[in-house]
Amino acid sequence: MPVTPRRALATLVTLALGLTLAACGEDAAGTRADPMSSGSGAGVPGPTGEPTRVTDRGDLSVARSETREDSVYPEVGDPLVDALHYALDLTWDPKQDRLSAKQKLTFRATTDAAQIPLALSDALEVSALTVDGEKAAFTGADDRLTIDHPVTADQQYVVELAYAGTPVPADAPSTRSDFRQGLGWNITDDHETWTMQEPYGAFTWYAVNDQPADKALYDFTLTVPEPWSGVANGVLTDTTTRKGMVTDVWHLAEPASSYLVTVAFGHYQRTDLKSASGVPVQVWAPADGEALPGGTGTAPDAIDWLEKILGPYPFESFGIVVVDNESGMETQTMVTLGNTEYSLSPAVVVHEAAHHWYGDTVSPADWSDVWMNEGMAMYLQGMWEAEQEGISIDRKMDEWAGFEDDLRAGAGPPGDYDPQQFGDGNIYYGPAVMWQELRKKIGDDRFFALLKDWPASRENRSTDRADYLAWIEKETGEDLGAFFDAWLLDKQSPPRA
Secondary structure (H helix, E strand, O other), X not given: OOOOOOOOOXXXXXXXXXXXXXXXXXXXXXXXXXXXXXXXXOEEEOOOOOEEEOXXXXXXXXXXXXXXXXXXXXXXXXXXEEEEEEEEEEEEEOOOOEEEEEEEEEXXXXXXXXXXXEEOOOOEEEEEEEXXXXXXXXXEEOOEEEEEOOEOOOOEEEEEEEEEEOXXXXXXXXXXXXXXXXXXXXXXXXXXXXXXXOOOOHHHOOOEOOOOOXXXXXXXXXXXXXXXXXXXXXXXXXXXXXXXXXXXXXEEEEEEEHHHOOEEEEOEEEEEEEOOXXXXXXXXXXXXXXXXXXXXXXXXXXXXXXXXHHOOOOOOOEEEEEXXXXXXXXXXXXXXXXXXXXXXXXXXXXXXXXXXXXXXXXXXXXXXXXXXXXXXXXXXXXXXXXXXXXXXXXXXXXXXXXXXXXXXXXXXXXXXXXXXXXXXXXXXXXXXXXXXXXXXXXXXXXXHHHHHHHHHHOOOEEEXXXXXXXXXXXXXXXXXHHHHHXXXXXXXXXXXX
């Protein structure tokens, strides 16, 4: 998420969360794909009684996570569930603002238990549910879905369910103006939809373990009346049209935390681009506007610039989906950007692309460490801005340091912020200035080696402050405990070198 620099305590940041790909709604003839799977697999009874196919994702071990209870939002998510794969078949009816869905969740139980705890909005009514092909009793209340089925530690299970309703956004634990529409599934005045859910909110549209430590693989089957399209993370593998309905199938090849997942339904035009290194880039923009609004056409250049610093782009594709809001999100491989001048600016494109190394391939295991994402993305954005402005990075950091104390005073230190002020400028600017201070302390060679090596060393994992800082100390041979404690936990900005 990007922020706009302000010198006042009331700094409100405009998020740019991730590039989302929107399908073009081409009239390809064909039949609808199996709603619960793609590929081959053994047949099992679905929630409505008909046989469905288990998605053939091969080895799911890449999605195995070390789950935990979040220290900032402990009521969200449950460490019992280690989600491995979500297959989401979603149909959107814009005339009724109704979502009809079938879902298949493959998960590993981390301990013995009598019930399976998931999160699902009370606005969605579950009509059928099975565990490993057998009907299971369940209860839903307070946005929780509790399934009466015993599980054994380290065993794998498949939950299938059918549900429908009009999703309702969740209240955001933030004072930011661009959070006022709420988290999760949002519906525009034109009945198009978009999703953003940091730090949580995926539960507003599917049954989920909604916590960043739990990464999973995803497949999406998205159906909507033509000429609209459904856009999601990953690669668009198939588009079919039948009886006036368009079905787009998306495949995400790398595991993602639930807050990095996106789905958008709307009338889009698609533009295909490519970075110099060959990364395919798609921009999904509203059909009635410019094909490459704002700075979205600079996405290939952003990838090229970042690869020089951070190494090869860590995913197989990159995209941007432009939606009707004021925010943005680094949703994995498909950044979701609000249709505003700032959210669509080249600086925000750089910021959100940088998150694919810092935040997406390596994610925080706990929301107390969101500074790990935002501080580095902000620092890289600052480097890019300094180059564009023809000034030194020191001068850029001097500008930001001028108001960093006010941000700490308003929302707390970057590593110990007020839980009701999530996403304020304190988690962006202070850590960005901190990275420049570390750069001066250890020198450019060691600093840029750290920047490149960390994402590669923790690819497709969620981790935390203790692991990150211990790794930095090992790589540099420096005792940096006091340095990081001061920058991340002190109520006032530390002195600068």
